[in-house]
Amino acid sequence: MSLGARVAVRRGSLTLDVEVAVADGEVLAVLGPNGAGKSTLLRALAGLLPVDEGRVVVDGATWDDDGTHLPPHRRPLGVVFQDALLFPHLTVGENVEFGLRTRGVGRHERRTAAASWLARVGLDGLGDRRPAQLSGGQAQRAALARALVGDPSLLLLDEPLSALDARTRLVVRAELRRHLGDFAGSTVLVTHDPVDAMALADRVVVVEEGRVVQAGTPDEVNRRPRTDYVARLVGLSLLAGTGEGSTVRLDGGGTVSVAEEASGPVFAAVRPESVALYLARPEGSPRNVWPARLAGATPHGATVRCELAGEVPLVAEVTATAFAELGLAPGAEVWATVKASEVAVYRR
Amino acid sequence: MSRARTGPRIPAPLLIPAALGVAFLVLPLVGLLVRAPWSSVAEQLAAPGVGQALRLSIVSATLATLLSLVLGVPLAWVLARSRIRGRSVLRALVTVPLVLPPVVGGVALFLVLGRQGIVGGWLDDTFGITIPFTTAAVVIAETFVAMPFLVVSVEGALRAADARFEDVAATLGADRWTTFRRVTLPMVAPGVAAGAVLCWARALGEFGATITFAGNFPGTTQTMPLAVYLALQRDPEAAIVLSLVLLAVSLATLLLLRDRWLGRAVP
Numbered sequence: 001m002s003l004g005a006r007v008a009v010r011r012g013s014l015t016l017d018v019e020v021a022v023a024d025g026e027v028l029a030v031l032g033p034n035g036a037g038k039s040t041l042l043r044a045l046a047g048l049l050p051v052d053e054g055r056v057v058v059d060g061a062t063w064d065d066d067g068t069h070l071p072p073h074r075r076p077l078g079v080v081f082q083d084a085l086l087f088p089h090l091t092v093g094e095n096v097e098f099g100l101r102t103r104g105v106g107r108h109e110r111r112t113a114a115a116s117w118l119a120r121v122g123l124d125g126l127g128d129r130r131p132a133q134l135s136g137g138q139a140q141r142a143a144l145a146r147a148l149v150g151d152p153s154l155l156l157l158d159e160p161l162s163a164l165d166a167r168t169r170l171v172v173r174a175e176l177r178r179h180l181g182d183f184a185g186s187t188v189l190v191t192h193d194p195v196d197a198m199a200l201a202d203r204v205v206v207v208e209e210g211r212v213v214q215a216g217t218p219d220e221v222n223r224r225p226r227t228d229y230v231a232r233l234v235g236l237s238l239l240a241g242t243g244e245g246s247t248v249r250l251d252g253g254g255t256v257s258v259a260e261e262a263s264g265p266v267f268a269a270v271r272p273e274s275v276a277l278y279l280a281r282p283e284g285s286p287r288n289v290w291p292a293r294l295a296g297a298t299p300h301g302a303t304v305r306c307e308l309a310g311e312v313p314l315v316a317e318v319t320a321t322a323f324a325e326l327g328l329a330p331g332a333e334v335w336a337t338v339k340a341s342e343v344a345v346y347r348r
Numbered sequence: 349m350s351r352a353r354t355g356p357r358i359p360a361p362l363l364i365p366a367a368l369g370v371a372f373l374v375l376p377l378v379g380l381l382v383r384a385p386w387s388s389v390a391e392q393l394a395a396p397g398v399g400q401a402l403r404l405s406i407v408s409a410t411l412a413t414l415l416s417l418v419l420g421v422p423l424a425w426v427l428a429r430s431r432i433r434g435r436s437v438l439r440a441l442v443t444v445p446l447v448l449p450p451v452v453g454g455v456a457l458f459l460v461l462g463r464q465g466i467v468g469g470w471l472d473d474t475f476g477i478t479i480p481f482t483t484a485a486v487v488i489a490e491t492f493v494a495m496p497f498l499v500v501s502v503e504g505a506l507r508a509a510d511a512r513f514e515d516v517a518a519t520l521g522a523d524r525w526t527t528f529r530r531v532t533l534p535m536v537a538p539g540v541a542a543g544a545v546l547c548w549a550r551a552l553g554e555f556g557a558t559i560t561f562a563g564n565f566p567g568t569t570q571t572m573p574l575a576v577y578l579a580l581q582r583d584p585e586a587a588i589v590l591s592l593v594l595l596a597v598s599l600a601t602l603l604l605l606r607d608r609w610l611g612r613a614v615p
Contacts, residue, residue, distance in 0.1 A: 048515050072518040073526075079519040085512055089534040098530075099520035146520070156519075 002026075003154055003186040005064075006054035007044045009037075016040050016210040017054075022186035022203075029189045029201030029218070033229055037210040038190040042156050045188060046079055047072035058186070059153045073102070075154070078147030082159040084139035086131035092142050093118065093127030099150040117145040122175070137168040144179060155180075157189040161196055173199055194233040198222060206230050224346045225269065237275075237314045239268040240348065248345060254311040257288050259341040265348040272305060274342035275316035278335045279326060287339045290314075294332045297323070308336055377595065384592055385585045392589040400567055401575040402593060408483060408571060409551035412490035413498075416547050419491075420498040421540060425528065427499070428506035439503075446496045453492050454560025461488065461561075485562035486569050490551035498540075498547040505539020506532070545605045549598060 002024055008017040016037035022028045030038050043049040045056060047063065047070060056064035058077075063070045078099075086095045096114040105113070118127050121141040123134075131139060140160060147155060160176065161169045177200055180187055191197055197204050198218040206214040206221065206229070214226040225231040231238035241250040243262025249255050256268045281289060292310035304323040306316045314336055318326075328334065358366070385392070392398065426432065427439050445453055461468040461479045471477045479485050513535065517527040533540070555573040562569040564578065572594050580587035 043515075046515075046519055048518065071523070072515075073521050073523045075519075077519060079516070081512065081516065083512075085510075085516045087513060087516070087531060087535075089537075098517070098522075102517075102521040102526055102530075150521070 005056040008053035027187040029197035032207035077154040078152040079156045084143040155187040237270045257340040262345045269344040272315045272317035405572040408486045411487045412551040413548040416495040424502035450556030454557035457561040481563040489557040489561045490554045494547040494550040498543040501543030505536040
């Protein structure tokens with residue numbers, strides 16, 4: 001069945017009011033900057049934080065509503081926290097068994113279930129270790145096994161990969177994707193990393209300052225960001241304006257030529273790699289040409305990301321060779337060009 | 349270790365008072381050892397009253413520690429974890445015996461639990477139980493004085509423990525009592541152990557509240573510190589020997605604390 005929830009919580013300066021719905025077997029990513037209220041949402045769903053207003057319904061059972069508050073230990077859920085948080089005084093196996101033990105499962109059955117889950121997450125034979133003897137990736141795998149062994153209706157993942165180093169994260173992310181594919185219940189994944197959201201989720205909601213600012217498939221969010229935060233995350237320059245046929249008049253001044261006809265309030269999104277830089281104004285060809293000043297440049301592998309200030313603020317990504325040939329330094333005056341066909345236009 | 353050896357020199361204004369401080373703390377103990385009548389130690393220890401007083405001291409201090417654990421650990425949990433109103437007032441009240449002169453504690457206990465006391469009178473009328481001047485009174489006096497040490501130590505351990513583990517336990521189906529037993533208590537066990545040892549040592553040395561509330565009757569209420577004080581009046585050598593025994597027990601406690609618990613407390 002599913003999760004349906006509206007969670008309104010006021011805590012200090014944060015006012016969270018978010019509505020989410022997740023089908024069975026579906027993974028919803030809650031993407032947002034630090035302090036947006038993502039973790040608050042997760043704690044409220046888990047019952048660790050009282051909901052001021054709203055409701056939480058899982059598989060038809062009401063967990064939270066006016067006057068109803070199912071305490072966390074009565075909710076059939078599994079949670080994986082950022083720092084694994086394996087109980088340090090128990091072995092890895094005892095950690096995985098913990099939820100079964102509190103629910104009165106017999107010793108033998110517990111052992112078997114824990115061993116089978118440890119094998120599933122690739123920790124075969126490590127059940128007798130202490131959590132301190134595991135690597136970060138292993139600890140997070142054990143935490144996942146601990147959360148899933150009780151066959152929960154709802155799985156909550158709170159930044160499950162962000163404490164891992166880059167290489168481990170890649171491996172664990174792929175494994176997590178497989179386990180989430182096998183999981184029959186609903187999953188809510190909280191993250192500030194768009195890669196996690198894109199790789200693991202079926203749908204994404206973007207939360208900023210306690211509100212949902214965008215919802216859609218990972219692909220939609222990736223291609224058509226609706227806020228500067230999301231645009232930066234997915235590496236696009238987002239320009240807000242008004243469509244007037246094949247031109248978009250930007251709110252901040254200037255115009256953009258686009259390939260598709262557009263009208264009314266729209267966003268124009270430009271990919272950094274489709275921006276070309278010149279020292280002199282290029283001639284001919286129907287494209288967008290804007291004067292700009294190089295505000296900053298950061299090397300990014302074989303390319304350099306250039307922050308451009310001017311009437312139309314953009315990010316350009318040029319090869320390190322091109323950057324060197326242009327002899328650019330911060331403060332340099334350049335011309336930025338983008339083909340009309342490279343600009344994505346969509347309704348605001 | 350090696351850093352302390354190769355580290356910068358200690359400035360004289362700090363070094364000299366520090367050295368004097370060490371001397372001040374250690375010299376009296378050395379004096380005790382020097383003045384001890386070593387030739388007659390065995391004889392003195394074999395005296396009938398000594399074994400009795402030592403046994404009574406250890407038994408009553410142990411009972412006081414157990415009582416403190418039963419009452420003090422839950423109290424520490426309430427102070428560290430609950431959100432009840434007036435918690436800071438409660439904490440202040442609990443720590444009063446730490447700063448209160450023990451003899452005042454003894455008088456207070458007497459007024460409440462004595463035969464004319466509010467609770468003591470009722471106990472006497474209803475059950476015929478009289479507390480003052482019994483071994484039970486020794487245990488109560490020691491608990492009154494020593495329990496705050498345990499509470500403060502355990503509360504500190506609870507505050508230092510990561511409460512997120514308790515959240516994890518809750519999401520794994522553990523109610524608060526189960527969480528306390530299976531997660532919180534094992535995680536703060538080193539703090540509880542250290543607090544218990546501190547509490548035991550304090551109870552073992554208790555004098556003022558005990559002599560006020562329980563009196564000084566050999567066999568029932570005369571603990572080692574009381575025996576030492578009494579011996580000093582009539583037989584200083586015996587007092588020294590008894591003091592040596594207490595010193596040995598204290599040092600043994602300290603070693604135990606260091607090797608058995610504090611060493612393991614570091615994960």
